Amino acid sequence: MDAYVALEGGHVVAARGRAPGTSRGELVFTTAYTGYEESLTDPSYEEQVLTFSYPLIGNYGVREDRFESDRVHPRAVVARELTDDVAEWLADEGVPAVDHIDTRDLVTDIREGGAMKCGIAVGDDVTEEDALAELEACKAMSEHEDIGAQVSVAEPTVHEGDPDGTYADADVALVDCGAKGSIVDSLVARGADVHVLPYDATESDVAAVDPDLLFISNGPGDPANFEAAEELVDTLVGEVPIAGICLGQQVVARALGGTTEKMDFGHRGVNQPVRDLKTNRVVMTTQNHGYTVGDPGDVLDVTQINVNDDTPEGLDSDELGVITRQYHPEANPGPNDSLDFFDDVLGLTESRTTAAPADD
Structure with a gap:
């Protein structure tokens, strides 16, 4: 041919x-x-x-x-x-x-x-x-305004967690902006029930789950085109812990006062070095993104950076219960250096899942 x-x-x-x-x-x-x-x-x-x-x-x-x-x-x-x-x-x-x-x-x-x-x-x-x-x-990628519809579930689906997992009492509302299957698998393996919601889920859709964690997934294109997910973060931050991977980090940053920008050629591969600013530890990561957080705003702390170009790789807020990563901790493919991310974010649910019931 x-x-x-x-x-x-x-x-x-x-x-x-x-x-x-x-x-x-x-x-x-x-x-x-x-x-x-x-x-x-x-x-x-x-x-x-x-x-x-x-x-x-x-x-x-x-x-x-x-x-x-x-x-x-x-x-x-x-x-x-x-x-x-x-x-x-x-x-x-x-x-x-x-x-x-x-x-x-x-x-x-x-x-x-x-x-x-x-x-x-x-x-x-x-x-x-x-x-x-x-x-x-x-x-241009920014012109694909409804790209989320091409990659998201059309209706909510539930993946039941391993009953023997550490976080078997946790319910996760995962907003599917184009989620990799191994993200869901990583949460399920730790016991969480994962409620996968469409990319344009509303506050009432999330309320129906009553989640212990709101999770914004990876996905394609310009984060500015995922307005519904951004609105969810803006509405629910401080009420429920929030996590995000890749596009999810960008969406969370935008919702909390930050900005995003298009990169020249992005990060795509399984050998991207990331340095943790608290420990100085460098891990190798899997990445696939063409946009990045420019200014994280005043609410989120940059906790990890890319060794090659200093772009933000991790954003956290202890006060608000927010943890995001620009890379893919679930790997698949790639090194497993960052699998503890899922324990960290599910750890945010413990105060909710172990809280004593209110007296009648």
Whole structure:
């Protein structure tokens, strides 16, 4: 199959087609060299074209038990070499894929020019013009105003916690802005009942759960487009403990007086170093985001930073019972250095779950 990748600015790169179709999205890259199944099923890649910087993708096959959601989320996939297993999986999913492309050069372009719009055309009779037409129709990430609807549950769902878990009495209201499955798994394994709510859940939806913890998940796109989740945080802060991961950190920061901004090319990979400002301990983390907290505001303390660029990786407020992380503590893929995050946030529920009942 022929294949063409049209880059913002009009440059077109020829490639080998591995899965047919035409598509478009924001071109980004990940430095992860394992975990391609988890990356490809991560909802945070919605409306993006994912480039793998590692040269061989697919060398240990495809297993559904590693998936983070029920489908592939990138609009298209670019690699130096894709195995047949991965190419066939992407073709079955209807996701265009190309390889035999110099991904070193492509990643350099993204690092120097930032994440960019692109169009892709793959097939037996496609032309450069087909890829350029897709590029012309491509929208900026901030213009996908209702992207949450593409990745969130439509109706509330409940995942029952392990009855032998440490936090078996805790109820978590998880606002699904594009949550990875392993986030839910991490909470359930510790005993919490996880009530997954749509991204546009209302205060009454949360009240119906009567949660011991409000959790804002990861997700794709601009945090400014998740106004309902931001409003929930603004309304419930101080009444119930609040946690957030990735986009969730950004949403919480915005709700509590902070600002967010788009990064040049973001953090995507499994080797992002994060330093804890209290302990000076550095951990390696899994990350996937193109926006970050600019000014955290006056309420939240920056407790962790990225070693490479000093962007906020952790925001806390002991007074309000808020803990957020920009990276993915649940890993999948990636190092397990930060799994204690889930114990920390569920620890916030103890005062509620152990409180004595009021006298009649």
